Each structure stands twice: as structure tokens, then as C-alpha cells.
Amino acid sequence: MNQNKRGLIPPKFKQVINRELCRRCKRCILSCGFEALKFENGVIGIAGECVACHRCVTMCPEGAITIQKQPLDYRDNEYWTVEIREELYRQSESGGVILASMGNDKPFKSYFDHLVLDACQVTNPSIDPLREPMELRTYLGRKPEKVTVEKDKKGKFQLKGKMPANLLLETPIIFGGMSYGSVSLNTHKALAMAAKNCGILMNTGEGGLHKDLYPYTDNIIVQCASGRFGVNEEYLKRAAMIEIKIGQGAKPGIGGHLPGEKVTAPISETRMIPIGTDALSPAPHHDIYSIEDLRQLIFSLKEATEYKKPVCVKISAVHNVAAIASGVARAGADVICIDGFRGGTGATPKMVRDHVGIPIELAIAAVDDRLREENIRHQVSLIASGGIRTSADMIKAIGLGADAVAICTAALVALGCHLCQQCHTGNCSWGIATQRPEMERRLDPEWGGQQLTRLIQAWSYELKEVLGLLGVNAVESFRGSRERLRGIGLSELELDILGVKHAGR
């Protein structure tokens, strides 16, 4: 019936071009990754193609473009929302799962927004971070329960025995796993440069490690996911830490999917798969069907790297996350990354993204509690990820018990991402989530590295400010110190799970 490309779905956005200001340079047309603009006696938008990524707006030298929602009123229906109706159109046309990207964007309660911090007044002085040292240094890895010392010949106390492998972070933030393939090589380079500048780590995601990133070995976490893309001896050697990815917040319980169109020659080489084939990682690891299998993989990786590198296990935050995390710790993991349901992705079934998993705030609190109850908290470091938007979110996650946070979407925003949620199309106009060479080269890795470095620096300053106003000068004196958090507008049960009191108490 309806012959146009968009089927029954009406256009979402329209480009409004000010013809008096436009000097017809066509830069906007070139910059659009979605071919949503064309030139016919002037620049005009193509109905239904614009995704509001704002690349054209940013690139227009005259400021002649603005993007607006295409006004279209439906008959009101609180139950059959517009989004639901449009999804039904799409599915009845495609017959498949609806793909989406980034993280869950539904209006679930954000617990971060219901937590507030304490501050010192009179009885305990606050500390000025501009005048006093303020320590953010964080070690990721297993710690022994206690330190043992012995006296040397001169009568000085020395550490007895060796500490397990730990990684030093200068600030408790890392860049989370985003695979080469889902994002461009220049994005990876920018992340690696920033990780090096900031003394932190970047996670390669599951797509292997491009050779250009070999110089950044000390700042790289390599991921070993169910597809085992790009996993070989060299890969393990070129990392400071190895992460076994069991799950991801945006798609708990299912594997990754990189469409064949994105598998270009360099991707093919890095992932060790043929050009143009879909890179499908299975839902479970085909050698992990129970916790003891995970233990074997953890120790295989440790053997392969001579116990010199911590092994991290990434799980998505699901209902029973506390018990799972406890099992993972007992299976030998040195670090556990927990990815909440707001966590992003380059491609996932929308239904899974929006309806599976639990918030990171509740998960990290429950896991930290459980590991303490079992007296094994020291055996693992906890990384909270999945929806950390600001330094405030990071700080609250640390207060709830995380050793560090991993950020992905926030980092991409620093590189220009406008959250148009089209990563799965591979058309990213910003050169981030694309493998199209003409798009990819738009992202200058040097500039991107600087952007990210400044972002981490800004968050670190803000963390120092908060530690100072809390009257402590080391991040570990705040980590898990739930006494310094209060809830607002939370039920007793929610407060109990978070382990915080309500404001006013």
C-alpha cells in the first residue's frame, strides 16, 4: 500500500533551514551520515530520514539549520503510547526484532537522583582540595585479608610475601568496554590516549585489539567474550587486565551482534573473522555452563598470563546479582564489573534493552553488602557501570560501595555523540559508531583524546571537592561509607536495599 521507505511510520524530525542565512555551501549535506538532506534549488530535508544527531547543525557555518520534532498529534492514549504504536508498524513491516542502541531510555526511577550527600559543618572541618592533598588513587584487584610483615637485618619492618597483581588507577574511573567494530578505530585511539594521559584504563570490548593500540598496553583491558573475537596470546599480552564478559547491562543474557556491513578489512583482521560476515557472539560462553566452568576460564587466563594480570568478570545486573557476584568472587575473579540496566550498546533488541535487568544503584549496594556479609569483599574490586552520567553519579556509586566506575556513553558524548541512538545503523555522522571510512576520519583521535582527558580531569576535580566537603582526604575513606548518603523520596525497603537512611535521619 504505502510505497515510501518509511512505511507506516511518520517522520520524527524535520530540518528547518533558514534560506536567508544559508549560503548553499552544502557542508550539511556532506556531513549527514543518514542522507537526510539533499540539494534542489537549495538545501532541503528528506522526510523521515533525520535522526536528530545535529551534525549538520554543528557544521553549518551560518547557523542556518535547526532541527525540530515533526509535529503530529495522535489521539491521546496513555496506554497505547505513540512509541508502542510505531513499534507495531515497524515489526509488522520487518517481521523481526526491533534493533536499538545506547541504553534503556525509559522513565524508570533513577536512584542516583534520589540520593544526596553529607557535608561537614563545625564539628569536623571540611578540607580544601586546593590547599591540601586529596587522594584518588585506587587499586583494582584482589587483596589479601591482612598484611604480614617481618623484620629485616636492620630491624626495619618489611612486607612478607607478595601482593597479588593489582592495577593502579589515578582516579576511580575507567572507560568501559566498547568494541572496535561497534565504534571506530579513532574512537578507540582517543580512549586509549586519554586513558594513558589520566593514568586509568580503557576496555577494548569484545572486538579484539587493533595493532595501532599496542603501545597503550599498560592502559588496556582486553575482553574475552563469548565470541572470543581476536583472542590470542598476543592479545592477552597487550593488556594490563583481562575481562571475561558474561553479560552486558543493555542486553543481559544475550550475545553481541555486529552486522556484516560493519565487518570491513581491518575489523576482519582484528576480530579474526572473514570480511562481511556477521559477527555473532553466542548468548552463553560455549565453555561456561556453570560457576566451576567460569573458574576454569579465569584460571586458564591467569595461567596464560602467569598470574601477572588481574582477571575481571563483567556481569549484568540481574535479580540475583548479589549471589552471582559472590560466586564469581569465589571462582577466582579479582575484579567484578557490574553493568546496570541503563548501560549502553552498539546494537541490541530494543525489547531486551528496555525490559531486562535492574538499576546499578541497587545492584552495587546489594553486592557490596553480600560480599561483606560473607567476608570476601577484599577478594575483589567492584566496578559499577551502566548509566553513570555525571561525577555525581560516580560519587554516589562509590559511596554505595563501588571501587571505581566505568563510563561509556558519557565518554562518547565527550567525543560529540548526541545520543541519536542510531549506532546499530553504522551511519554515525560523528565518526564514532561507524566503520564508513569517510565518517570515521571525522573524529580526530588527538582532539578526542584531549576531550576525554579533560572530562576525566573535570570529574576528578569534582570528586576531590566532594571528598573535601565530606572532610576526608582519600577516596577509600568515602568508598562504601553509606552513612554519608541520604535518600529522598524512597520507601523503607528501597532505603534498606541501598543501606542508607532517609534525609532528616
Added chain:
Amino acid sequence: MVNHNYQHESSGCGLVGIISTTGKKMSGEQVLRAVAILHERGNGLGGGFAAYGIYPKYRDFFAFHLLMDSAESKSAVEAYLQERFLVEHGEEIPTRNPSERYPNYSGGRNLEEILPEIMPSLLWRYFCKPKRPENSTDGLTDEDYVVQAVMHINENIHGAFVISSGRNMGVFKGVGYPEDLGHFFKLEEYEAYIWTGHARFPTNSQGWWGGAHPFTLLDWAVIHNGEISSYGINKRYLEMYGYKCTLMTDTEVVTYMLDLLIRKHGLPTEVALRAVAAPFWKDVDRMPADERKLHEALRMVYGSALLNGPFAIIFTHSRGMVGMNDRIKLRPLVAACKGDMVYMSSEECGIREICPNPERVWNPRAGHPVIARLEDGVK
């Protein structure tokens, strides 16, 4: 379930500590004079003393000092002690006439009326030995066994608190100015080789006898001026090891932390202090390799044990006394020595009052402990 509903209180305070490193005994008269001069640092809502060497007759017994507010709590405590300990002797702690308790009272309310709130009616001490089978397989030392009993009484027996539990030592404390309390407890009649005294200025409570210093466990006693801003995490860390922070003040955390690190984890005192008042990374980075490695390990393992926030602490045990400040010295601490005597106080006047001409007086550096030990061979 985890109980997250804890509250804690903080306070400003005056401290005095005196030790004879040769084990020479002195009466409580000196410490009383010193703490009286620090009157301004207290507000009449808490004072206390620790004394070492006061029970030579019962030197092998754990001396439980108990504050109890009713006959019921007393009989519950005695039943519990009888069941788990050989109780050699039990007696009321001698005091002066209760009306002499608070000559300097300045709380504004009728003293008679509020007395039950601020001082329990029953002050008793029991000299006990653990009653356990010879070949006990629970893996506990006698000390662990005593700690368990203290935790049990403080947590489970309503209205009863163990305020000290070490051998040949005892704590005397309550609500009031310390000089009044010392008079009330007849401290001049005790002979000790270590004395500490504390004047309290609680900020957010009307004062509670359980909250007065010193805080103790076994022969550890801690007096403290300050607030532990890291209380929240210190408490959760200690809970992993079975410590129950029932007294709701940060000083309790300091006591248990030292017990954990020194007694349970076996760290030498000076090393344990490097964990709880860790040097800054900028200084650690400049240390020789071996020393750096030790400090890195301490910080990695004991990050949650770091005591952060403004404090000056004097802690004592049967073999010595240690004074220590927080990492940036946000509260005062002065040390002095003369002959075999070592003095520490929050104010120099606290020392000069009883030792007008010390050989040396100094302000200890931030985070650097002053350690005074009994000389080897002194019993």
C-alpha cells in the same frame, strides 16, 4: 539482614596521658589535676579515666568494669558471666557519696531529676577467667573469648555496658566533668603506671554514660578528640570481622580497629599506625623501594581502616602509650618527657600543670605517632 540504621555522635575533647616507662606507680591525683586544667575542653557531659596496674592482686584475671542501670540487667550480666567465666571476685566499684558526684554540674536542670539518665545506678567490677574445656576446639584465644563476651553483653543485655575488660587495668567514666568524676571514683586511692584522662564536649547528644571515653577492649583503652569522618566505612569494615559498634561513637571504631590490626592481624604497633594514619601517596612515592612496597600494601589492604577526619588520639595498653594525630593534624596534640615519664595532652598546659619543667616538649607531626613503651624487663 544488615542493619544500616546506625547513628553516631561526635565530640570535641581534652586529653591527658601519663606513663612511667619504668613502671613506677603513681596515684590518680596527677591526672586529675591535669584534666581539670582542660576544663574548657569539656562541657560536663562526659569524662573518664583509664588506669593500668591497679589490680595487682587479680593481675591474671580479666577485670570487667560494668555500668548497669537496673537490678534486672545486673542479674542478667551475672548469670552470663557465671556461665562462661570463673568469677573470682565481684564487688561494687567504690565511690563517694552520690551527692558528691557533680559539684561542678552546670546542665541547668535539677540534678536529682536527671541523674538516672546520666549515670547508671549500678557500678560493679568482676574479676574473671574464661571457663572453657582444656582442649577447646573453637579456635579462639582467651582474648577472643573475652571480646565475644563483651560484644554479647553490650549488644544483648539491655541497660548493661562493659566499659573495660583488660587484665590489671580499669576504666572509670560517666557523664560529668572529669575532675568531678575522678573525685567521685576516689581515683587518688588507685596506684597505676599509666593514667589517661578525658574531658568530653559532645556535640549532638545530651551526653550518655556509654558514650564517655576511654573506650576499651581487653587492655586497649582509647581517648580521642575529634571526629572520624570515615566512620561509615570503618564501621562496615569492622563488622566483617564480627565487631559490633553498639556505642554509636567514633572512638569505639578506633578501639576496635587497633584491636583488629594489632591483636588479630598481628601487625606491630608502628606498622598498624601507618595503616590507620597512612602517609600521603606523594610521600610514599618518594620512599625507598622496600618501604614503598610495604606502604602500598598497607594502603591497598587497609584502605577501609584508614581513620580520616580530624583527630588526636591517645591509646594505651598494658605495655605502653601511643599518641597520634590525623594525617593533616586538624586537632592539637602535645608531647613531653622528663626522666622516665612521658606526657601527652591536647594542650601544653595539661602537661605543665603536673610537670612544670619537662626536658623536652614538642608538637608531634601529622600522622606520626609518639610511642612510649615500658622498658624491657619491667613487669
